[in-house]
Amino acid sequence: MGRYDQDGALQVVARSTRLYPEAARSLAGRLTAASPGHPWEGVRFTTSWASRTPLDVVLVEPALVAEIDVDTAQDRGVWRHPVRFIRLRGDMAPQDVATFGEGAVPAAG
Numbered sequence: 772m773g774r775y776d777q778d779g780a781l782q783v784v785a786r787s788t789r790l791y792p793e794a795a796r797s798l799a800g801r802l803t804a805a806s807p808g809h810p811w812e813g814v815r816f817t818t819s820w821a822s823r824t825p826l827d828v829v830l831v832e833p834a835l836v837a838e839i840d841v842d843t844a845q846d847r848g849v850w851r852h853p854v855r856f857i858r859l860r861g862d863m864a865p866q867d868v869a870t871f872g873e874g875a876v877p878a879a880g
Contacts, residue, residue, distance in 0.1 A: 772854065773811075773833055776871040781810040781833055784871060785841070785850040786819075794856055801859065805830035836863040848872055 772785040790798065805812070809830045816826045838858050844851040848871055 772837065772839065774868055774871040775865065782848075782871045783811070783814075784848065785839065785854040787839070788853045788855050790856055794858075798859070801835060802831040803834065805832055833865055836860040836865060836868055 772783075772787065773781045774784050776782050809832075811830055816828045818824045818826050836859065837856055838860050839854040840857055841850050841854045842852050
């Protein structure tokens, strides 16, 4: 999951736990594969923050806002533990989310 910073760059701020099947089905129809030039193109993701095990990732357009459940552990604005997806926020656009570094609010991604 990501949030835009004050310069308009999309920053990685969290990874989620496995989605419940209903949530995965609902999201599958709403996500759009990323076009060339996605800001995270070429970034190597791993199975956890401290891991070296690569994770297969399919990048999507950062056009949706998700409400998430988090714990309080953060490191420089990034949640240290996986977050839990609650729901999509159809009433918000990524531009409505506070920029990275401005506090805990829903994440775009």
